Amino acid sequence: MGSMTLYVEKNSLIHHLDPLVKLLYVAASIALTYILPEPLFIAGVLFITFLLLVVGKVFRNSLPIVALSMVLIFSLVIVQGFFHPDNATELFAIGPVVFYEEGLTVALGLVLRVLVMVGAFSVLILTTRPDEMVERLIKKGMSPKIGHVILSVLQLIPQMRATMGKITDAQRSRGMETEGKLLVRIKAFFPLIGPVVLNSLNETKERSIALEMRGFDAPGKKTFLNEEKIYPYNKQFAGMLVIIILLAIVWRVIG
Amino acid sequence: MSTIEVENLKYRYPDTTKLVLNDLNFSVEKGECLGIIGENTAGKSTLCYALAGLVPHFYKGAYGGKVTVNGLVVRDHEIATIVENIGLVFENPFSQMTGAKQTVYEEVAFGLENMGLVRQEMHTRIEKYLKLLAVYSVKDKNPFDLSGGQMQRVAIASVLAMEPEVLILDEPTSQLDPQGSQEVFEVIEELTKGGMTIILVEHKMDKIAQYADRVLLLHEGRQVDLDTPENIFSRGDLTDFGLTPPVVTTIAKALGIQYPGTKLYPVTIEEFKRLGEDK
Amino acid sequence: MKTFTVREVDFSYSPIIPIFQGLTIDFDSRTTALVGQNGAGKTTLVKLMKGLLKPDKGELLVDGKSISEQTAAQLAKRMGLVFQNPNDQVFKTNVLDEVMFGPLNIGFSKREAEKQAMNALRKVALESKVAENPYDLSLSERKLIALASILAMDTEMVIFDEPTMGQDFAGKEKIKAIIQELKAEGKLVICILHDMDFAAEVFERTIVLNQGKVILDDETREVFSEKEVLEKAFLEQPSVSQIAHALGFEKSFIHEAELIQFLKDVQRLNPDLS
Ligand SMILES: Nc1ncnc2c1ncn2[C@@H]1O[C@H](COP(=O)(O)OP(=O)(O)OP(=O)(O)O)[C@@H](O)[C@H]1O
Ligand SMILES: Nc1ncnc2c1ncn2[C@@H]1O[C@H](COP(=O)(O)OP(=O)(O)OP(=O)(O)O)[C@@H](O)[C@H]1O
Ligand SMILES: [Mg+2]
Ligand SMILES: [Mg+2]
Secondary structure: OOOOOOOOOOOOHHOOOHHHHHHHHHHHHHHHHHHHOOOOHHHHHHHHHHHHHHOOOOHHHHHHHHHHOOOOOOHHHHHHHHOOOOOOOEEEEOOOEEHHHHHHHHHHHHHHHHHHHHHHHHHHHHHHHHHHHHHHHHHOOOOOHHHHHHHHHHHHHHHHHHHHHHHHHHHHOOOOOOEEEHHHHHHHHHHHEEEEEHHHHHHHHHHHHHHHOOOOOOOOOOOOOOOOOOOOOOHHHHHHHHHHHHHHHHHHHHH | OOOOOEEEEEEEOOOOOOOEEEEEEEEEOOOOOEEOOOOOOOHHHHHHHHHHHHHOOOOEEEEEEEEEEEEEEEHOOOOHOOOEEEEEEOOOHHHHHHOOOOOOOHHHHHHHHOOOOOOHHHHHHHHHHHHOOOOHOOOOHHHOOOOHHHHHHHHHHHHHHOOOOOEEEOOOOOOHHHHHHHHHHHHHHHHHHHHOOEEEEEEOOHHHHHHHOOEEEOOEEEEEEOOOHHHHOOOOHHHHHHHOOOOHHHHHHHHHHOOOOOOOOOOOOOHHHHHHHHH | OOOOOEEEEEEEEEEEEEEEEEOOOOOOEOOOEEEOOOOOOOHHHHHHHOOOOOOEEEEEEEEEEEEOOOOHHHHHHOOOEEEHHHHEEEEEEHHHHHHHHHHHHHOHHHHHHEEEEEEEHHHHHOOHOOOOOOOOHHHHHHHHHHHHHOOOOOEEEHHHHHHHOOOHHHHHHHHHHHHHHHHOOOOOEEEOOOOOOHHHOOOOOOEEOOOOOOEEEEEEHHOOOOOOHHOOOOOOOOOOHHHHHHOOOOOOOOHHHHHHHHHHHHHHHHOOOO
């Protein structure tokens, strides 16, 4: 088994930040990529995001997540590279396939934007305990029902990972080879998908019963076991993010 | 009015044809411990769900009759309302873990946070119940990294800590070591003395005989009998329902040790000894 | 003769808390009950034996040959393990597929596998549920499906992790019969149990594990006469012994029939005493 969270327990500045500030960062960084959509600028935001991952000591942990989104990114490049309506300037061709500058520029922007999103979410998810975040949000007046949904979503990936481990054990203990060479592992991967999805659905149902039976959706006022954390420079960080957004908007409007 | 009232309860799971609960009628008084026995698939767990509101709110299917707990008609209220005074310990402790917390200690706190207890009270209760169930030593472990029995203990503690008025326990000791399960039954006895109403599903007949005030015998979803342990376990036709009486009762039957002037056999060692000595 | 040797095994989940330090046990053809307090390490031990966990140190040997080079899947041809929590084992959406999964993997043809599966399901009296989804069954039924899916593989060694958990009288009788049958076929049978009555009645040998160490290992009757040691290990004697002691007799018993006979003799000899 293992814990049902993507959170990585480390001691870093980012870990000590208020989950709400991190949440604000996610929103701000994504918003910035729309307010100022030049690739160079987005690359800047991306750089800062990666920097935060490094400071949070979770850069390595974010790599699988980034890698996974690469699949999505790759298809974006291809589609945009080929089919963008403004395609005019031929850049290069691989065999019969022609790439155009316009398409690629748009594609590059998109790629960077997706990376920013994935990166910013990684900062949030990998350095924040899910219960701490939901606790914070509920304290700020969010309904527990929404908290319930957020928790379930955050649990989804780690839950699948745990289910995968469980089913792999069930399979190898009944004679299906899952260890060793890459080919063996790839072969073992496919029979895993169906059961993992089904089991995860069941699990999600089970966890949601467990939450509900312990009064998570209860209408009364909640209290919290852990003392309210003092978050350093909370207001300053939040203020800074808001100012940056405002500046970006102003820049966009007058620039 | 009784704490629990069940009238003409019928239930069928979605997409199935068999009635899993078939016309149940009984009531349970405050401070009473009602034992539920029956062979596998008799419908015991489903009945627990029906008392706690998971049937019909979570498991849909066909539902008939009426279940009232603490004056609330279960069908007409949301689970969130029902659980304010009912606790359910699941048959499989794995199902009880919320996955929302990182440690055993916080897992137990979860229900208390939702109840809005003040912090000091939370700590008091968590420590009390973790110690009572002998899992205080694993309080900092992740709830999913426990042995089966440890997880079952944590599951029980997390519900007990909420100190509900009605407590439903579905085979709560199935994975516990002998002394651990004995301790759980002693806790149950204490709690009923304190006025808690308890529903206890068990396959361990000797424990039912000792700790239940009355016993509900289920078979294929039907209520065969509802009576004192002596009356239930002295029935000659228990095997027809896939059950055997406690070992002492079997021995008493073999030796012809009975309550004088009745057809009843002793169901606990103490009674067996007393009747044997009288004889 | 089939043997499984655990030799000088060290294991821990996390470096600070060792589970086993130099654990040594020899399993032989005697049917063996493994009992012990919650968290004693029983499940961990059988997962090591099954190759699902790897020891930090020490060796595991089948018939004298180390299994360290074998994957869990290779080992599956020879050894079956029924998991403690059936939900960890069952993953198909149809009972027959679930039970056929093992046999198919270890080289049975489709027809043979189906025959094996139906046979195993018959032994647990669930042949009528072949077409059902295991998730729609009750927990005890799911446990029996998990058990059948191991039986169907017809391995030389079978380990059960708390097979009687949640089982009614009939279920326990079925499991008893299955164990006797495996024994008659000359297979190595090991069973983790919290049900002392069942352990005392069914098994030839009993091992008591306490905090990762073997504290008793002997013929079942001998082990269950050690009242103090058992209690120290958070266990207890079988009900029949408890009844006998409550009545003031010193003697320990493991079968119901034994105690009944004993008490009848007492009644006959001392008609006016208890
Ligand atoms: N989710 C479900 N969907 C359909 N049928 C179900 C579902 N859960 C249980 N059943 C069926 O309902 C019947 C009663 O199940 P239930 O779990 O209530 O029995 P039980 O008395 O608790 O048995 P056990 O002793 O095994 O715990 C069984 O025949 C079972 O197969
Ligand atoms: N995945 C895990 N990660 C960390 N610790 C674990 C894990 N699984 C078990 N443990 C710990 O190892 C010890 C032995 O666990 P194990 O499951 O082997 O006990 P057991 O004897 O089978 O107990 P039970 O009778 O409760 O099933 C326990 O203290 C448990 O908390
Ligand atoms: Mg049940
Ligand atoms: Mg175990």
